Amino acid sequence: AKKNGRYHYRFYRSEMSQAFPNEVLMESHLKRAIEFDELSIHLQPQIDLRTKEIDSFEALIRWNNRKFGYVPPSQFIPLAESSGLIIQIGDWVLEQVCKNLQEWNSKGYRPVRIAVNISPKQFKEEKFALKIEQLLSKYDIEPRYLELEITESSMVNVNETHSILTKLKQLGVFVSVDDFGTGYSSLSYLKKYPIDIIKIDQSFIKDISKDEKNEAIIKAIITLSQNLGMDVVAEGVEEKLQEQFLKQHNCQKGQGYLYNKPLPVDQIIQEYLLK
Numbered sequence: 001a002k003k004n005g006r007y008h009y010r011f012y013r014s015e016m017s018q019a020f021p022n023e024v025l026m027e028s029h030l031k032r033a034i035e036f037d038e039l040s041i042h043l044q045p046q047i048d049l050r051t052k053e054i055d056s057f058e059a060l061i062r063w064n065n066r067k068f069g070y071v072p073p074s075q076f077i078p079l080a081e082s083s084g085l086i087i088q089i090g091d092w093v094l095e096q097v098c099k100n101l102q103e104w105n106s107k108g109y110r111p112v113r114i115a116v117n118i119s120p121k122q123f124k125e126e127k128f129a130l131k132i133e134q135l136l137s138k139y140d141i142e143p144r145y146l147e148l149e150i151t152e153s154s155m156v157n158v159n160e161t162h163s164i165l166t167k168l169k170q171l172g173v174f175v176s177v178d179d180f181g182t183g184y185s186s187l188s189y190l191k192k193y194p195i196d197i198i199k200i201d202q203s204f205i206k207d208i209s210k211d212e213k214n215e216a217i218i219k220a221i222i223t224l225s226q227n228l229g230m231d232v233v234a235e236g237v238e239e240k241l242q243e244q245f246l247k248q249h250n251c252q253k254g255q256g257y258l259y260n261k262p263l264p265v266d267q268i269i270q271e272y273l274l275k
């Protein structure tokens with residue numbers, strides 16, 4: 001785990017924003033980000049490509065530091081992971097999302113599922129499934145309105161993966177594999193584990209109509225998902241041409257700037273839930 005942390009540390013350092021002169025300072029600010037109310041959630045719609053209806057939202061964290069301003073997740077999430085702060089931050093995200101779901105329900109808005117990114121450190125936590133169960137009951141949420149996005153590395157590196165995923169399945173929450181195709185070449189986990197949704201990494205979508213090998217891979221992922229009874233989402237859809245390709249090959253869902261960028265929750269309510 002130490003080694004992994006070091007790797008993240010170096011990766012992160014090379015991408016250091018000008019805002020933060022060093023990672024020690026960033027970490028000390030990140031530690032107090034919740035307390036100072038600097039974190040928020042944005043939601044990005046995932047669209048059913050056939051009906052153009054909204055299928056679900058993905059929750060994406062935002063950090064606006066009182067001193068250094070906006071810091072993108074690509075900069076602070078790796079630091080949160082290597083420092084262990086991701087547990088506290090991840091719990092906060094889960095709590096916010098559940099609060100939103102409860103509030104939408106009590107106000108009579110149409111219910112829409114929200115997907116939450118779960119880092120490997122969170123997934124590995126001994127009581128992770130129990131935590132989810134307690135959140136669902138605390139906020140009185142129907143499990144099918146919560147989705148957990150995990151990465152291939154969570155499944156490959158964690159011994160308890162099977163029992164965790166089985167517990168989550170029994171609870172009735174959705175589980176998706178994020179950034180599919182970028183991590184590990186072993187597909188055996190698709191056979192072993194109860195997974196509901198595959199999210200094709202945006203690097204593949206970006207090269208549609210530019211690279212034939214790439215298109216073959218996307219087609220194969222869509223077919224594979226369908227044959228395994230899983231839903232498939234294309235991430236990072238920006239152009240009409242990409243959408244056409246995806247629809248033509250029966251990809252069910254799309255997410256990306258073509259439909260909307262991640263928006264603050266209030267705006268999401270105005271644009272999607274009150275209509």
Ligand code: C2E
Binds near residue numbers: 044178258
């Ligand atoms: P991700 O989970 O793969 O999330 C998708 C990223 O793609 C988001 O970046 C989103 O804003 C961006 N995106 C969406 N549509 C498009 C598009 O059409 N084109 C392009 N170029 N990008 C698009 P964001 O919000 O900056 O987040 C980056 C990463 O940070 C996420 O990648 C995820 O790995 C991590 N992250 C964000 N929020 C959380 C969180 O609450 N918990 C954890 N553990 N990780 C998070």
Ligand code: CA
Binds near residue numbers: 058117149
């Ligand atoms: Ca994600």
Ligand code: CA
Binds near residue numbers: 199202
């Ligand atoms: Ca992704």
Ligand code: CA
Binds near residue numbers: 179
């Ligand atoms: Ca990603």
